[in-house]
Amino acid sequence: MSDVRPDEEAVRDAAPNETSAEADAGAVDEGDADDVPPHRARSRSGRYDSDRRQGTPYTESQVIMPTVKIVAPFAFTYGLFITFHGAGSPGGGFQGGAIMAAVVFMIAFAFGIEATRDWLANTVVVALAVGGALAFAGIGLIPVARGGAFLQYDLLPIPVKYGLESVEVFGIATIVTGVLMGLFFLLARGFASEGTGFGEGGGDESEEDATDETGTAANDADGVGGDLGPSGSDRTPAADGGER
Amino acid sequence: MTLVDATVVAGYTVGDFLLLAAAGFVVLAIGMLYRAVKGPTMQDRVLAVNVLGTNTVVILAILAAALSEPTFLDIALVYALLNFLMAIAISKFTVERGGVL
């Protein structure tokens, strides 16, 4: 296991750059195939979402990935439409935010949850949720500062209709999107099984994923893997490498 | 007078027939529900729920036409776009019990 971990950390550090390159869809990862099991190296060599970035036993599908590539932009645009057009048709911030979060789920299922986790950093998720709550409260408090009541739209410097829409768009939609994406990543990672989990297992935000990943993996491999069931669905990279 | 309100036969309008067609699709959905509940394997259930989703898109579209509410098509669109997500989520989950999610 110890011979795998430095490599994993290197992979984790390199991950954001590769993820940004992923948008080109032409980025090809070669090399680093020495620690890849033969059957996986054969089937997935050269793919940008190979397990060099994944670190998890992940089976890609030649059907799901292109379909998601085609569907995701339309679904995301449709979520934006539902959000922004809530004043004129059924819909609104909650529904549109849920659809936009579902697009992220879709991408995660197609290209791997870990890769999506690297792509959408914790900062983005938290900024969406917190920013939404702050925006809603801020829009509500502007009329209070002007001597009115909370959310008294006619005291806003914009027309009432746009006041409502800004609440829906900047408040509700962002909160829902952020929290749902956060719940998804959170549930995908599961329970932090060591101790209290506060201050030791999760890793500081500044250290980000490298410490977090290996720390959690080491703990999982240390015997709490029984929580994960007998089917060997232990998904953490270090434990995975250790078994081989 | 729109097309939906046009009388076809014996006082029944196009909208009535569309509603009847929607009811027929719901009956088909109940039939497919048997496979989703009984389905000996998970693959049966995945297929059944996929068919149910597509069926629902059709039902919603017919309802939108029958009720003369074009905005109801939005709901059908949401299902058309997201039903796929439910299918791939369940089908990937059935492999190694979520080990490959």
Added chain:
Amino acid sequence: MTGTSLLAAAAGNLLPTVTPAAPVPAQVTAVEGSLLAFVVLTALATALARDVLAAVIVFGAYSLGMAALYTFYRAPDVALTEAAISAGVTTVLLLLTLAKTTRIDHDVAFESVNVPAVGAVGLLFGGLLLTMGDVPAVGSPDAPVWSNPDVTQWYLSESYAQTGVDNTVMAVLAAFRGFDTFGEAVVVFAGGIAALIVLHREVFA
């Protein structure tokens, strides 16, 4: 606009959708009846399925029927929410949770029914059914939820004039009941934080 009249209005809106039974049998159309049958069957199957994964799948089917039912009752906003949340979010989150837990392979397909519990629930349900005779029919123009001049009619006549928004539901949610919606948004936000605490994590991603 008192609380009791609002409650009565809400009950009058909700109860007839629970059962296609006694009071207005002639008005249950084919679509309505078949959709209700579908929803009841899926709900029963979800409750009785022994395998959790099967229950999740059938629950997805249940939400499909509910969305169609909401659409038929001309509540597109609710139907849209049901569609987006159930098809996109709930199933996925439940599956992720299942992936983190153990699963026992069962021989039997359905739970065994606890007869006394079903009897108790049946008694309660029968008692509720007795009140159905006083509930106005679905879509009746005399129903309090529709004819109430202080609530529904006031919103319908005033929402565009005061907010300039076509969608009355959104006008009510974001403007007239804006503070409630703010509370809802904070509840969603707090739900995310609660999940962090329960799972002993410090970061989402």
